[in-house]
Amino acid sequence: MEMLTLxxxxxxxxxxxxxKDVTFSVPEHTVFGFVGQNGxxxxxxxxxxxxxxxxxxxxxxxxxxxxxYGNTPTNQYVGYLPDVPEFYSCMTPMEYLRFCGExxxxxxxxxxxxxxxxxxxxGLHGEKRRIKGFSRGMKQRLGxxxxxxxxxxxxxxxxxxxxxxxxxxxxxxxxxxxxxEQTTVLFSTHILSDVEKICDEIxxxxxxxxxxxxxxxxxxxxxxxxxxxxxxxxxxDAGRLFKAFPFLKRTGRNILxxxxxxxxxxxxxxxxxxNLRILRIERQETTLEDLFMEVVGK
Amino acid sequence: MTAxxxxxxxEWIRSGRLTVLTLVFVLFGIMNPAxxxxxxxxxxxxxxxxxxxxxVVSEVTVNAMNxxxxxxxxxxxxxxxxxxxxxxxxxxxYDRGTLIPVVTKGLSRRKIVGAKAVALFGAWTTxxxxxxxxxxxxxxxxxxxxxxxxxxxxxxxxxxxxxWVISFFILFSAVAKNSAQVLFGTGSAAVGAYVxxxxxxxxxxxxxxxxxxxxxxxxxxxxxxxxxxxxxxxxMSIVCLALxxxxxxxxxx
Numbered sequence: 001m002e003m004l005t006l007x008x009x010x011x012x013x014x015x016x017x018x019x020k021d022v023t024f025s026v027p028e029h030t031v032f033g034f035v036g037q038n039g040x041x042x043x044x045x046x047x048x049x050x051x052x053x054x055x056x057x058x059x060x061x062x063x064x065x066x067x068x069y070g071n072t073p074t075n076q077y078v079g080y081l082p083d084v085p086e087f088y089s090c091m092t093p094m095e096y097l098r099f100c101g102e103x104x105x106x107x108x109x110x111x112x113x114x115x116x117x118x119x120x121x122x123g124l125h126g127e128k129r130r131i132k133g134f135s136r137g138m139k140q141r142l143g144x145x146x147x148x149x150x151x152x153x154x155x156x157x158x159x160x161x162x163x164x165x166x167x168x169x170x171x172x173x174x175x176x177x178x179x180x181e182q183t184t185v186l187f188s189t190h191i192l193s194d195v196e197k198i199c200d201e202i203x204x205x206x207x208x209x210x211x212x213x214x215x216x217x218x219x220x221x222x223x224x225x226x227x228x229x230x231x232x233x234x235x236x237d238a239g240r241l242f243k244a245f246p247f248l249k250r251t252g253r254n255i256l257x258x259x260x261x262x263x264x265x266x267x268x269x270x271x272x273x274x275n276l277r278i279l280r281i282e283r284q285e286t287t288l289e290d291l292f293m294e295v296v297g298k
Numbered sequence: 299m300t301a302x303x304x305x306x307x308x309e310w311i312r313s314g315r316l317t318v319l320t321l322v323f324v325l326f327g328i329m330n331p332a333x334x335x336x337x338x339x340x341x342x343x344x345x346x347x348x349x350x351x352x353x354v355v356s357e358v359t360v361n362a363m364n365x366x367x368x369x370x371x372x373x374x375x376x377x378x379x380x381x382x383x384x385x386x387x388x389x390x391x392y393d394r395g396t397l398i399p400v401v402t403k404g405l406s407r408r409k410i411v412g413a414k415a416v417a418l419f420g421a422w423t424t425x426x427x428x429x430x431x432x433x434x435x436x437x438x439x440x441x442x443x444x445x446x447x448x449x450x451x452x453x454x455x456x457x458x459x460x461x462w463v464i465s466f467f468i469l470f471s472a473v474a475k476n477s478a479q480v481l482f483g484t485g486s487a488a489v490g491a492y493v494x495x496x497x498x499x500x501x502x503x504x505x506x507x508x509x510x511x512x513x514x515x516x517x518x519x520x521x522x523x524x525x526x527x528x529x530x531x532x533x534m535s536i537v538c539l540a541l542x543x544x545x546x547x548x549x550x551x
Contacts, residue, residue, distance in 0.1 A: 052398065052402070073404065075403065080402040088308075103400060
């Protein structure tokens with residue numbers, strides 16, 4: 001079953017058309033990476049899913065129910081971690097989580113046990129200070145705790161790792177990955193290594209449209225290899241190769257890039273015939289970063 | 299709504315807002331009889347210097363009426379301080395984004411407006427009647443409140459004026475982007491009602507009449523003279539709150 005569907009969603013701010021036609025769906029119990037450049041419209045899309053912004057066109061459904069702007073009943077299925085989470089600074093983390101439990105109508109006993117469980121999970125257990133003394137990283141941890149509090153069917157995280165140090169980032173990614181068993185995760189990011197670590201499916205948002213969408217494997221298969229790199233020991237050997245095979249790209253004094261793998265045997269023959277000294281011949285695997293750069297046309 | 303109300307209560311206490319307002323209203327409550335009580339002494343102290351300028355000060359007698367006159371002079375200042383201290387009650391939440399996690403947990407926006415309105419009206423009522431109670435108590439101790447007519451009704455009229463102003467404050471808080479706009483809008487509504495009240499035909503239909511509590515105590519006005527203003531303030535407050543809910547449902551957080 002699809003937990004979230006966006007169908008031909010549009011959004012403009014004045015003259016500026018931010019989302020032209022966004023269509024994708026997120027199956028249950030997947031970690032879905034929503035990738036795009038800064039300003040691509042990821043936060044706008046997420047805010048529309050949460051009913052915080054009106055839709056300029058198209059339809060959004062969460063758990064089969066349509067999302068409406070303003071009072072949004074579908075939010076009862078959702079947990080949300082904003083990019084810069086802000087909470088009531090006069091409260092302690094325990095008090096804030098109790099408040100979250102109370103507004104979702106949970107029983108007192110359940111609130112207490114869930115609060116302790118999540119504070120332990122996020123490393124805030126025993127933290128008695130009020131939130132006003134928290135660093136951004138600590139707020140991010142509390143943010144994930146409050147987002148997971150009501151056992152949401154859909155967890156939406158807006159660039160959750162961007163403010164964290166490497167340890168905090170790894171811990172947060174581990175939490176998101178483990179949350180997959182109970183919930184569906186949609187998280188936006190431009191940190192592609194995070195996507196490769198935990199996502200099952202991804203969508204690239206570019207110029208208001210979904211440029212690429214699919215499982216991580218499917219997306220990788222789009223370009224099997226970005227090329228083969230050849231490095232010679234001497235600069236003149238690289239020059240001879242470049243002269244003989246002008247389709248090669250010279251990326252360094254001694255380095256050449258072959259984009260079409262079918263031409264490799266011919267080059268290898270030439271190297272053997274001319275007895276060129278080769279340091280390495282290496283096939284380059286396509287990374288998400290390459291794909292991202294290709295999508296954004298850089 | 300109870301959960302959000304508890305959060306509001308916690309914020310009122312921990313931010314110091316409740317302490318500041320309680321101190322202000324207690325101070326004003328004490329000031330009313332204190333100023334009345336000190337007036338003869340002040341006049342006597344100043345009599346020598348006033349005599350040099352040709353003014354002769356005869357014996358000054360004060361009673362509960364002087365203290366109540368002070369009460370009605372201080373009340374607008376108390377209301378102004380209340381509005382200024384609570385100015386960011388909604389807009390600070392918009393600025394910080396603290397309502398976003400709450401709304402995205404499925405809490406109805408109406409409950410947020412409702413809880414904030416209950417907190418504001420509750421605080422206003424408590425502080426106002428604390429202010430009134432202190433003045434009443436001292437007046438009863440030093441003098442005799444029975445020389446004034448309709449003491450409680452007069453106080454209830456100015457309380458209602460406060461409710462009317464706070465309703466506009468809630469409406470502008472639901473619409474405006476920052477606290478300056480909220481204060482400007484609320485101030486404009488109060489000044490507008492006051493200016494329109496200068497037209498005799500309109501005066502009895504406007505909440506500004508409710509500020510003339512002293513005339514009721516002195517017997518210049520009858521209790522019935524305030525009924526239309528009271529009803530107008532009540533209806534306008536309900537309309538303001540309904541509009542605030544409607545606007546808050548549609549505003550971007």
